[in-house]
Amino acid sequence: MSAPPSSSPLVLLLVTLVTLISYPFFAAAASPSLPPPRGMKILVLLDDIAVKSSHSLYFSSLSSRGYDLDFKLSDDPSASLRHYSHYLYDGLVLFCPSTERFGGSIDQAAILDFVDSGHDLIIAADVNASDLIKEIATECGVDFDEDPSAMVVDHLSHAVSEYEGDHTLIVANNFIQADIILGNKKIEAPVLFQGIGHSINPANSLVFKVLSASPAAYSANPNAKLSSPPSLSGSTISLVSVMQARNNARVLISGSLSMFSNRFFRSSVQQYGATIRHQKAGNEQFLTEISKWIFHERGHLQAVNVRHNKAGEVDEPAMYRINDDLEYSVEIYEWSGTSWEPYVANDVQVQFYMMSPYVLKTLSADKKGVFSTNFKVPDVYGVFQFKVEYQKLGYTGLSLSKQIPVRPFRHNEYERFIPTAYPYYGAAFSMMAGFFLFTFVHLYNK
Known part of the structure; x- marks a missing residue:
């Protein structure tokens, strides 16, 4: 069998050049090869199937972004969030404020387990909100007004309408100042809201207000005369709140189902x-x-x-020695909705930790997703940890840790002569010299 003809040197050169030029492009396109953070299947539970059409613009905005919406009535006997230990959905939308009991295998405990397992939840209530919906919201960190007939009323910040005496259709524009939550584009027009208010515990760092009422608002029965101060008033009334759990599950709680409707959208x-x-x-x-x-x-x-190594080396060691110079680095990426992009920040810190942090360093970013620093191992031996605990408003939390032992010097690793010990060396040799001189004088002096 004859050997294949040899390739032309010019062809080999062209292939090599194309490979070298295209390699960085393909390497960049393939990195990082991470899966999307969430799935796209959402269960929507409704009080009335008519809500599917009356709120179709909101549902269409989700569908246009690739979400697969599964609509069911709240009392559907086939409704279920999981099959054995496998969850069937990635998110849950509760547009059923008046439901007293869910159908199928869904109940309050199942919904809370759904959130505890890291899934996302949207709750929309209104003036007819049932105790079941309010209890789920309470477990997520908010408390609705206990008065079942109360609504948010605002005699100054209400919308102009044909119902001049109806001041429950309020205009709200007290948004949270966080672009990561509401996007970079400013919301110019105020939001229409008609529903019930809730409060959050200011000591709870997991829940925060996204849309608040004006200082003139209060929560009360709009058809009754105030006989006592309202339980909720002013900017303490939250109209829309969100919670990010410690497992990074996210929950939206709104006191109005109408604000999602086509009528309010248009x-x-x-x-x-x-x-x-x-x-x-x-x-x-x-x-x-x-x-x-x-x-x-x-x-x-x-x-x-996540990597660490001695300065000038590449491989990760099994342990460090006190006073070693080391390097630490981690790559952090942010999901943009379609792809992973390098995260840019100047507030990511690493701790070299044993019982308490011995070293705390701010990581420097190269704007390509790599955060790194270098420092000297402290003069303390034991079992340390590299710890990154990153919590920032609107972002999922990062909790990274790597354990590494630190050993002291071995007996043959110390310096032969320590500069700080020179006075002691001098004292020893001077003592020997003095003893020799004394012996010589004593023996030979007559």
């Missing part, structure tokens, strides 16, 4: 006493942007390739 809005009339309320932009955050299209971080 309505023009003018605040009482204002001259500017917005052709479209800010509901669609506000709820679309916050849903991106809830379903981890924004603000989701992933850390990979």
Whole structure:
């Protein structure tokens, strides 16, 4: 069998050049090879199937971003969140504020387990909210007004409408100042809200207000005369709140189902006493942007390739020696909704920790996702940990740790002559010299 003809040197040179030029492009395109942070299947539970059409614009915004919505009535006997230990959905939307009991295998405990397992949840309540919905919200860190007939009323920040005496249709624009949650584009038009208010515990760092009422608002029965101060008033009333659990599950709690409706999405809005009339309320932009955050299209971080080594080396050692110079690095990426992008920040820190941090260093970023630093191992031996605990508003938390022992010098690793011991060396030799001189004088002196 004859040998294949040899390739032309020019062809080999061209192939080599194309490979070298294209390698960085393909390497960059393939890195990082991480899966998306969340799946795309969402269960939507409704009180009435008519909500599917009356709130179709909100559902369409989710479907257009690739989510697979499964609509069921809240009392559907076939409703279930999981099959044995496998969860069937990645997110849950409760648009069933008046339901007293869920169908199938879904109950309050099942929903809380769903969140505890790291899945996302949206709860929309209204004036007819049942105790079941309120209890689920309470478990997620918010407390609705205990008065079953109470609504948020605002005589100054209400919308101009044909119902001049109805001040429950309020205009709200007290948004949280966090672009990571509401997006970079400012919400110009205020949001229409009609429903019930809730409060959050200021000591609870997991829950925070996204949309608050104005200082003139209060929660009470709009058809009754106030006989006592309202239990909720002013900016302490939260209209929309979110929670990010320690397992990075996200929960949205709204006191109004109407604010998700097509009618509020399409309505023009003018605040009482204002001259500017917005052709479209800010509901669609506000709820679309916050849903991106809830379903981890924004603000989701992933850390990979955690490495540490001695300075000048590449391999990770089994242990360090006191006073060694070491290097630490980690790659952090942020999900943009379609791909993983390098995360850029200047507040990521690493601790070299044993009972308490002996070293605390801020990692420097190269704007390509790599965070690194170098430091000297402290003059203390034991079992240490490299720890990164990163918590930032709107971002998923990072908790990284690697354990490494630190040993003292071996007996043959110390310096032969220690400079600080020179006085002692001098004292020893001077003593020997003095003893020799004394012996010589004593023996030979007559």
